[in-house]
Structure formats: structure tokens, C-alpha cells
Amino acid sequence: MSPSDFAIADTCFLIDWSYWSCRDVLFKLFRAIFVSETVLREVKSERAVEWIATALASGQLALYTEAPDVMGLATRIVERSRLVPGLRGVDLENRGAIMAVDLLEELSGVVVWRALEVIRGAIKRGFIAGDPEQVFKLYEEETKHRFPRAELEAVISELRGEAREVAQAGGGGEGD
Amino acid sequence: MSLEEKLEKWRRLEEEAKEIRRREADWKFIESLPPKLRVALKYYVEAGDLYVASRIAGLTIEEFNELRKRAGIPNVS
Numbered sequence: 001m002s003p004s005d006f007a008i009a010d011t012c013f014l015i016d017w018s019y020w021s022c023r024d025v026l027f028k029l030f031r032a033i034f035v036s037e038t039v040l041r042e043v044k045s046e047r048a049v050e051w052i053a054t055a056l057a058s059g060q061l062a063l064y065t066e067a068p069d070v071m072g073l074a075t076r077i078v079e080r081s082r083l084v085p086g087l088r089g090v091d092l093e094n095r096g097a098i099m100a101v102d103l104l105e106e107l108s109g110v111v112v113w114r115a116l117e118v119i120r121g122a123i124k125r126g127f128i129a130g131d132p133e134q135v136f137k138l139y140e141e142e143t144k145h146r147f148p149r150a151e152l153e154a155v156i157s158e159l160r161g162e163a164r165e166v167a168q169a170g171g172g173g174e175g176d
Numbered sequence: 177m178s179l180e181e182k183l184e185k186w187r188r189l190e191e192e193a194k195e196i197r198r199r200e201a202d203w204k205f206i207e208s209l210p211p212k213l214r215v216a217l218k219y220y221v222e223a224g225d226l227y228v229a230s231r232i233a234g235l236t237i238e239e240f241n242e243l244r245k246r247a248g249i250p251n252v253s
Contacts, residue, residue, distance in 0.1 A: 012226045015238045016251060042230075042237035086183040088190075094253055095193075095224070099186050103179065114253050146196055146250035148189055 005031045007113075008064065011039045012094060016143045017115060018048040022135075026118065027060040028127045034064035080104065115139060116147050120155050124162065132159040190224075193252035197221045202248040216240065217247050224252065 007030045009017075014035060017023055026033065035052065040063070043049055055061035066074075081090035081100045088096035094114060101107045113121070119139060122128045128135055133156050140146060177185070198221055206217045216233035220226065220240075230240035244251065 011237050012241075012251070015241050044236050044238045045242075048238060086187065088186075095186075095190070102186070103182055116253075140250075144245040144250055146252045148192060148252065 006034065007032075008034045008036075009039065009061075010094060010097075011042045013115065014039060014052070015043060015048060016145055017118075018043075018051050019143045020139055021142060022122075022128060022138075023051065025122045025127045027055065029118065029121055029125070032059065032062050034062050036064045036066055038066070077107070080106075115143075115145060116151060116155060120159065123159050132156045132163075193224055194222065196252050197224065197249050200248055200250055202246075206247050213243060217243065217249065220244060221249060226251070 017026065033055075035056075040052070043052060052061060056063060077100070078089060078091045081087050081096065081104070084103060087103055088099050090096045090100045094112070098112050098114065101110050101112050116136075119128070119136060123132055123135060136147060136152060136156065201217075201221055206214055209217070213233050216229045216235075219232055220229035223229070226237055226241060226244070229244075230237045233240050233243065235243065241251075
């Protein structure tokens with residue numbers, strides 16, 4: 001199983017993401033994305049509900065019911081995160097989850113993506129075309145989201161660098 | 177990078193995010209709201225936590241997210 005086969009989407013990500021005009025690119029990155037029942041309870045607007053229901057019907061999204069053993073594991077991770085001074089609780093907004101993966105060795109194998117990394121992945125794999133800066137700008141405008149500037153600039157620089165390498169390799173090939 | 181250095185990196189990012197939320201919030205709009213919504217938005221500006229803020233407001237996360245947009249507060253992450 002490759003890491004991009006499955007993903008689990010949290011509420012805040014899915015709600016923001018559902019307002020983006022390129023939202024369906026998510027389904028090109030992952031074979032199936034699980035959404036928990038608690039996520040569904042938080043979604044109200046026709047736009048978001050319709051998008052999620054359509055994706056559930058097509059199998060691109062899958063409903064995930066939290067089993068007692070999973071809830072037990074989640075509770076233990078939350079308790080662990082709350083014991084580390086300076087670490088945001090993993091039960092709080094997504095920065096808590098990102099910090100926990102960065103700081104707790106036992107979670108170092110977990111991959112947490114924000115919208116920043118999802119869009120980066122989609123551009124890298126050619127699912128979204130165009131200038132990376134404009135793509136991220138569109139997401140920010142449509143969702144009233146804001147990426148941390150330093151991280152955004154690093155990602156844009158990386159993506160533009162790769163695009164230049166591809167263009168140069170293509171140019172060299174034409175001359176051969 | 178040591179644990180202390182990582183924590184310092186995250187602390188700086190938290191401060192940057194909080195400053196953006198404070199700066200861009202429409203405070204006139206926020207102050208015009210009923211107490212629960214006003215307090216919830218102020219909590220969101222400080223903590224950046226949509227879930228807890230929505231519980232304070234008595235709204236679903238999506239409903240609170242719409243209120244956040246109307247108040248001009250960016251979701252920084």
C-alpha cells in the first residue's frame with residue numbers, strides 16, 4: 001500500500017477545502033478519503049453537504065465510524081500531547097496534530113498534510129497546472145485561508161525550481 | 177533540530193498566526209455581535225482553534241467558519 005492510497009480528513013480541512021473551485025483534485029491524490037461521523041455532524045451548507053454526499057456516493061470519500069479501540073488510542077495520544085510543555089493539544093486545531101508528529105517520536109511515522117501540502121502534492125503530480133503562487137492565492141481568496149508566509153514561499157520556490165528543471169530537461173531533449 | 181529548537185519554531189509560528197488574525201479582524205463587526213458570538217470570535221483570534229470557538233458560539237464548525245469569514249479573520253495554517 002502506498003502512502004497516498006488512503007487519508008483521513010478532519011473537519012476544519014474539509015470545510016475549507018469544500019469551498020475551493022479546485023476541490024475535486026483531492027480525489028486524484030488519494031484512492032479513498034475517510035471522513036468520520038463527527039465531521040459530518042459539523043457540515044451544514046448545501047455546497048459542502050452536496051459535495052461530500054456526491055463523493056461518498058462515488059466512493060471517493062468513505063464514512064468512518066470511530067470504534068472504541070480507536071477512541072481509546074486517540075485519548076491516549078491526546079493525553080500524551082497535553083503532558084508536553086509547549087505542545088498544543090492534539091485535540092485542538094490542526095497545528096496540534098502537526099506539532100505532535102514533529103515533536104513526539106512515537107508519532108514520527110504519521111504524515112499530516114495541511115491544505116498547503118495537499119496543494120503542493122497536486123501541483124507536483126501535475127493535477128493542477130499554472131503558476132504555483134497563483135494557485136495558492138486562489139485558495140486563500142476562495143476560502144479566506146492564510147498560509148504562513150515563510151512556508152508558502154519555500155513551497156513556491158521548490159515547485160518553481162522543479163518546473164524549471166523539467167523545462168530544461170525537455171529543452172535539452174529537443175536539441176538531441 | 178533539538179526539542180527546544182522545534183518548540184521555539186512552533187512558538188514563533190503561533191505568534192505570527194495570532195498577529196495576522198488580530199491585525200485583519202474586523203473589530204467593529206466583532207464588537208457589534210451578541211456576547212456568545214463576540215467572545216467566541218475573540219477566542220478564535222487568540223487561539224486559532226475553530227472547534228473550541230464553535231462550541232463557545234453554540235454553532236457547528238461550518239457555521240462558525242462562515243462567521244469567521246464575515247469577521248475578516250483568516251484561518252492561518
